[in-house]
Amino acid sequence: MQQNILSQKKIKYVENIKNHHYYACIPQKGNPNCSDKEKINLQNESSLSQKTISNNSYSHQSNGTYYKKHSIIFRELRSISNQSHNDQIDDIPKAFIFRIKSKNHIQNEPLIIENQEQKDKDRKTKDLAKVLRDMKKKRQEYTQKGQFVPKSPIPLLKHQNNKIQEDLSTEKSQNQVKKLPKIYTKQAPVIIEVLEQYEPLSKSSRLQGNGIGEDPFQVKLTRYYQFLFKFQCNHLFYVKQSQVRSQSYYIEVIDENEIIIKELMRKRWWWCEQIEKTDDVQFYWSKRSNSQFLQKQKIRVLFDESQNKVVDPFNLDNYEEQIKFAIEHKLALISPSGRLHNHIEINQLIGFKKNFIKFLEQYASLLNLDLFQYFPxxxxxxxxxxxxxxxxxxxxxxxxxxxxxxxxxxxxxxxxxxxxxxxxxxxxxxxxxxxxxxxxxxxxxxxxxIKPLLYYKRKFDLYTYLLISQINGVVRVYFYDEVYGRTSSKEYNEQDLDPLIHFTNSPIQKESKGFSLQEPGNKLSIDKLQEFFVQFKLNFKETMIPQLKAIAIHAIKAVFTHLVVKDHNFEIIGLNYIVDQDFKPWLVELNLNPSFIPDCQYHQKVITQMLDNALYLTIDLIYPPPSLWPSNKKQLIDRFNLQNKFQPLIDSRFDSEMLIELFEKK
Structure with missing residues (x-):
């Protein structure tokens, strides 16, 4: 009975000391003649003499023995501890060691570890130093793998809980993101691309789930690579990343038309500008095409049956996965040594209006179309x-x-x-x-x-851009969704032949004293056009823009089979529409070399974003940014806005074969 009281007091004494590990060793043979205080002091000295090694998995006793600590809680001990009759504690074997962990356990309950006699037997066959070396090596291996090695059950449970919460949040975010539909078909070549939304990076999500932040610059750069890889797959090629990259470009400056493009190239700091005129550059920009530069480029066929395939790189958020995907789908590896020009050989097809009219008439006759339902x-x-x-x-x-x-x-x-x-x-x-x-x-x-619909008694037209890209033998045509309006400075009068009334082109309107008095730069934003058409119960964005795209498709298909395909070029074309009094749009002109001189702040924003988007879809695909950015250049990543507004209209992989067969019937 006296020994039972001693055990009860000893456990209570140890539990009162917080935030440390204590080992209450119950002796196998107790001296009943000793006082309670002496036994408690004796036992406390024994526990304080223990030395805990760094991995906190073994306790080293003063007598040379060691014990492995376990977190196995015996239900019998808990039930016995709560018994009102303390004498039942004698049922517990005296050779066990009790461990109180008041800091790491929710309840201060005594834990039981293995029998001392068994440890003494193990000591005869095992070397302590070897065991400790093995434990240290194992912990180093876990650390190198980035795995979590808990020292107690509580951190392990917290880690598991964080992992579960991360998986749930990732699954929820994935359900909210639109997936790219695979709707390319040879019979109905419709192309839809979702560019503004991206799936959260799994690595970033994992780090954030563990409370670890990731470098915002690396997140933005990774998204930029992901953005470019999607369009590289559209052209059936990929480019290996490099830590350092340097290319040269030349801009043939004639007037203010090149100011914006020069600024956009400066933010692409991995490009080096050539001051003196030369053809020996990777990118050549000029107002008119450079025939000598084009002659040095490789000629491709318009339709290649091997390229008649769809490659959807959805949900590839790191470079290793992209390379593996590219190899599996047999994408062409392009070394960053190609030459790009901002013109293709299309001047004879569209620039010469007499030829364009001839191609339109031929195209309309083959399809039995009424040509003058779309063109004046x-x-x-x-x-x-x-x-x-x-x-x-x-x-x-x-x-x-x-x-x-x-x-x-x-x-x-x-x-x-x-x-x-x-x-x-x-x-x-x-x-x-x-x-x-x-x-x-x-x-x-x-x-x-065309008798025009009037914008508050003045004539206006609609203007936007086409982008034709020729990269890796794949020709794609894009329509720029940011359509804007151009107004005249004078009220409309059919009897008055003043050009300021009938022509809304900026070079003409700038001659008027009323230029920019009613609208900044005589320009109407797409939102202003939306408000204007609402009074006629028309939704401009949903009803008018699809009609503009349909007309543009006919215009480009009429000359598509006559294109000379070379690697790698692009062309920006201006589209000029008139809306008649019956709200029907007409394509009145296609402009090669459209003006990039802004007339107002809104106009500058439209041109800048349009040109930047065009560079995303062309030179950035061949020459993506390097993976290493100087510290003084990292802030430039914020200027790469990935909200692309060029929407695909035509793709040579799916449209060229049908058009070639059509024109062979003539």
Whole structure:
């Protein structure tokens, strides 16, 4: 009975001391003649003499023995501890060691570890130093693998709980992200791409789940690589990352047209600008195409059956996965040594209006389309004896309409155009121009004037851009969704032939004293257009823009099979639409070399983002940024806005074969 009281007091004494590990060793043979206080002091000295090694898994006794600590809680001990009759503690074997962990355990309950006699037997066959070396080696291996090695059950439970919460949050975020639908089909080549939304990076999510932050710069750079890899897959190639990269470019400066592109290239710090004019650069930008530069490029076929495939790289968030994916899908590895130009050989197809009209007529006849449901009635006159001129006079003599006459060989951006009130004025102007020996054109184009829908009594048109890219033999055509309006400075009057009334082109409107008085730069944002069309119960973004895209598709398909494909180039084309009084859009002109000189702050924002998006889809694919950024350049990553507004219209992998077969029927 006296020994039972001693055991009870000893356990209670040890439990009162907090935040340390204590070992209450109950002797196998107790002296009943000793006082309670002496026994407690004796036992306390024994526990304080213990030395705990660094891994906290073994306790080293003063007598040379060691004991392994276990977290196995015996239900019998708990039940016995709560018994009102303390004499039942004698049922516990005296050779066990009690361990109180008041800090790491929720309840201060005594824990039981293995029998001392068994440890004494193990000591005879095992070397303590060897065991400790093995334990240290094992812990180092876990540390190198980045695994969590808890010293007690509580941290382990916390780690498991964090892991569960991380998995739940990752699954929830994945369900909220739209996945890229695989809807490429040879029969119905529709292309949809979701670019603004990205799946959270798994590595970043894992680190954040463990309370560890990741470098924001690395997160943004990884997203940028992920963005570029998606478009590289569209062109069926990939580029290996490099730590350091340096390329040269040359910008042929003529006027203010190149200011924005120079700024966009400066933020791509891994490019080096060449001051003196040279063709020996990786990227050549000029207002007009450089034929010598284009001649050095590799010629590709428009349709390659081996490229007729879809590669969807969705949910690849690190470089190793991307390389593995590229190899599995047999993507071409392109070394960053290609040459790029901001022009393709398309001037003869679109820049020359006489040729463009011919291709449109041929395309419409093959598809049995009414060409003049999308484009204004137009004819090309090569001389004053041209039979088409007499046909025009006969067919249109009773038409009460205005007419526009413009050169047929080169884009004029609204310049050198003549507006006529009737057929007779058209005839007189054409005859006088052909008689003029100083004229610098071969043909003239007659185009019917579309009676416009007015923006508060003034004429306006719609303007946006096309991007044609030729990379790795794949030709893609994109439509820029940020459509904006251009207004005239004077009120509309059909009887007044003042160019400031009828032509909304900036070079003409800037000559007016009323320029920029009613709208900044005489420009209407897409939101302003949306508000304007609401009064007619029309949703501009949902009803008008799809029609603009459909017309653009017909225009490009008419010349698509005549493209000369080379690696690697692109072309930006301006699209000029007129909306008539019945709310029907008409494509009145395609402009090569559109002006990039902003007329207002909004206009500058549109042009800057459009050109930046064009560089994303072209030169950044061939020459992505290096993986190592100097510390003074890392802030530039914030200037790479990945909200791309170029939407794909045509892809040579799926459209070229059908168009080639169509034009072979002629």
């Amino acid at each position: 009635y137009s004819i090309n006159i090569s001389s004053q004896q041209d039979p088409k001129l007499n046909i025009f006079l006969t067919q249109q003599k009773n038409q009460n309409s205005l007419w526009i006459v413009k050169p047929g060989e080169w884009a004029n951006n609204g310049l050198f155009m003549k507006i006529c009130q009737n057929v007779k004025q058209v005839y007189d102007f054409i005859i006088s121009e052909f008689k003029n020996q100083d004229h610098n054109f071969e043909t003239l184009v007659i185009q019917k004037y």
